[in-house]
Amino acid sequence: MFKRVLIANRGEIACRVGRTCRALGIEYVVVYTEADASSPHLHGAAHAICIGQGPAALSYLDGARIIATAIEFGCDAVHPGYGFLSENSEFAEAVAAAGLTFVGPRPETIAALGDKARAKALMHEAGVPVVPGGGDASDDPEAVEAIVRSVGLPALLKPSAGGGGKGMQIVETFDGLREAVASAIRVARSSFGDGRLIVERYIEQPRHIEVQVFGDSQGNVVHLFERECSLQRRHQKVVEEAPAPSLPESLRQRLVDSAVRGARSLGYLNAGTFEFIVGRDQSFYFLEVNTRLQVEHPVTESITGVDLVEWQLRVASGEPLPLQQDAIRCEGHAMECRIYAEDPAREFRPSPGQVQVVCWPEGVRVEAGVASGGVVPPYYDPMVAKLVTHAVHRSAALQRMRSALEGTLLLGLTSNIGYLLRVLANPGVHAATVHTRYLDENASLFSAGGKPALAAACVAVVEASRDGLDGHRGTWCDVGSLDRGGLAPAAPLGHTHVWSDGVMYSCAWLARSALGYNLAVEGEVHDIHAVQTARASGVA
Template sequence: MFDKILIANRGEIACRVIKTCRRLGIRTVAVYSAADANARHVALADEAWLLGPAKPAESYLRADRIIEVARASGAQAVHPGYGFLSENAEFAEALAAAGLVFIGPPAASIRAMGSKSAAKSLMETAEVPLVPGYHGADQDLELLKREARRIGFPVLIKASAGGGGKGMKVVTQESELEPQLLSARREAKAGFGDEQLLIEKYLERPRHIEIQVFADGHDHCVYLFERDCSVQRRHQKVIEEAPAPGMDPARRRAMGEAACKAAQAIGYRGAGTVEFIADSDGTFYFMEMNTRLQVEHPVTEMISGQDLVEWQLRVAAGEPLPLAQEQLAIHGHAFEARIYAEDPDRDFLPAIGRLHHLRTPAESAHVRIDTGVREGDEVSPYYDPMIAKLIVWDEDRERALARLRGALADYQVVGVTTNLRFLSSLAAHPAFIAGDVHTGFIAQHQAALLPPRAAISDRVLALATLAELLRAEQAATVRAAHSADPHSPWHASDGWRMNCDNHHVFHFRDGERELAVTAHYRRDGYLLELPGGELLARADSTADGELFADLDGVRLRATLVRRGDELSVISSDGTQTLTLHDPLAAAMDGEEHGGGLNAPMPGAIVAVLVEPGALVAKDQPLVIMEAMKMEHTITAPRAGVVAAVHYAVGEQVSDGAELLTLADAD
């Protein structure tokens, strides 16, 4: 076994590898970019070395620099995690040339599966079932269009060299085909340096089922059962589970044996995942093989009782697989929910910001959290916006799902928009509870999963008001303690007024809605005048912002987080954010803004589709920008004329930058 390894990655996977290495007594070397100088994986490792600036191309993708650090630090092997250089055959070869062990498959295996087109040809020879499609080397645009027509719409366009949903487009009719082919090429080129595409028949209600395989250098190969990854947005997984609902033993064995056949066909070694698409009748087809550890590997660990990172280390060190196929068994059920900084209400657009407040459910035998961030960390535009993976386990699917709903309710994030509310809706949806999952699940149930945000309730308003009243009391106590006369009536916060009712009016804003709450001071609390009526209230708070309230005899607990004028109330109603509003100040700042179209986040311009003076219709595409490895199309919010275009193709733009100006047509 190794004494010391380098982890050529960041975030939660780097922290995950460090955890196993600590248990095995293996020292770890972390690498980091300038943006990650204070990251969690840097703090957890035994030592950490700076690679370069924030951009991945200048840091985490610098194979030469990583090898230099590995040799200088005395590491014997390199674990690539996933993403970055994990499926880079040249990196694996360069490590071997430098006398270092790559904790992954042979370079030849990576190459064999690195091209989806070549992989499908190999699988065809190995008699692994394939989806009808085109995966040839000829990439002429007209040929691709003819092949799509031959296959029949809808079709799925995929980047041959990629994964993670990048360069993947669903085309339902011929009029969409050419622009989607061109967009997929751009994303593939930007994400993987290879613009080759393949086209497949798009199955309408398929399930995405993947098999975890493991092979060693002693001619052993096993499968550690399946994971259902059908629930996806932007062709990226959201919730994964193991085992797959409705899977019978015969089908599990058939898929597992097909996966092992695929791995053995390319002389595989280490951890790999063979992904299948399964039709409603149970027929399954090979999609691709990921020659690395998967993001969702924890659900397999939870149901099998095995540490897959330990297996990787042992196999890379030349040991045989720890267990044979007949020694592996499924116990219980597990779910993994990916908690992202993103806005589900804006087509899951990635978000950036600082994690001002972060509280997680308690970890146990039933709840596991894999994360690379801590409270105060920043979600930057340079890397994947995943905050954490929440993994739960129990004896069966029903109980595991109840665990998931409870853990999601206990997860608190303030400072950046997240998908927590969406995940909770998904985990509570009747079709998901019934196991009726497929890759179009989110689109089918979008109205239920993404309902309009409800107006702030009186209960939340009451909690916000109580928090502000307690904050005022605490501030008065502090002033009194620092005063020459701590008993002066000027330090009192009991609401006493001469010749008038003792009350205070609080003004809040919920989006465009303005709300006022009047708090009348009473001997044992407050009488609150709320939009829906009056109630008696009192509360106590703790130093970390937890509030214990009594609203007309109903006891509630909530967490209050204040950032400037924003007050986030985290309660059984979810997380609701109000703005403390000063009507007088707002009236004095009545400047109107409009006419501009702004960048939703930092990124680069990849296409400008209009010129100054052009007449445009509502929803017409105007600019395409690339951010967080995905393309985002900026469309016209209304009909008008393009008055000015402020950026050219290739230019970097900051969050909120005005991309172009749209004027009224008349």
């Protein structure tokens, strides 16, 4: 086993990898930027090295500097986490050339599967179902247009070098086809440095099901069951769960068999995820392979009892897989929600800034990259944490997740917590009848509505409680009598929940002034003034 590992990442995934390293007795080195100087991922490291300024291009994407740091501080291996350099074949090759171990697949595997057109061809050769499409990847507008006409509508334009849904476009009519193709090529070039597109038949209302696979250097390949990732907003996953609900057992078996067959054809090493789309007729097609640990890996860990980071480290050090297929069990149901510093009321715009107070719920798994008094920089992905629940049945896991979100306090930032609560309250989500465009097509169902009115309602509750109009303290959890200055000066004076149109909103009473109150509704701060009229008290 390795003696010392460099974690080439930040935030919650760096904290996650560090936790397993500590459990295995492995020392680890972390890197950070000036913007991440107070990040929790620095805690517990043998060394924490500043590698540059905030922008990722000047720091976390500087592969040469990261490798030099690993060598300087005596590391045996580099764990890339996810994002940044995790699927960069040139970086993986450079790590190996420097005499270090890259904790992940072989560089040639990363390169082959990073090109979607090549990956699709490889899977087709391995007998894995692929989405109907036409021709090789191309950045010639006329050639792409011709392929679209041959494939038929609706068609999907996908950057060959892309990922995460970025740059994908659905073509539903031949009117404006030329402009759509030109736009997709421009986005692909600016985002990935490669304007080539592949064209596939667009599968309407598909589910997104992915299979976790693992391979070792002895040639063993196993799966760790599947995950449902259909709850997406603009192709970005929001809620994940395992196993996939309402999936016929025969279809589940065909999915995992296809993933294992595809992995074996590649001689796959370490962790990987085979992603599929499943049509309404139960047909399924290969989408892509993510040659790294996934953001949603905790739900797989929850149902299998396996530490996937530990498996990564053991396989990378040359050990065989800790378990063979027949020893891997699926127990219960798990769900994960991603918490972002973003504003759902403003097109989910990232909302970086100072974190005042963070309180995480008890009794659930929390993977967090922020703490009270910390900062969410503007340079990186705005995901700040993940909540994971596990129960015997899906309904119980879902209810635990709702309770966990309600018990989460994140002040100083606008977050998507309220949005997640509204998503989980939706009947279609409860019934597991969603697809990858469900959130986008029903966006109005998940909008917050009149937050200022809710803030005013909170003030009314405060006023009623203060004046004794209802004879008791109302629904507020009052912490004003505590030694606030000595315990937590930035803590809210109280918190409560308000229901509006069947949706619950979390409200925090931050401060009181001569004019009124400073309240946060789902992280959005409002200054509410209490006014006295001739007839009755009111709020404005």
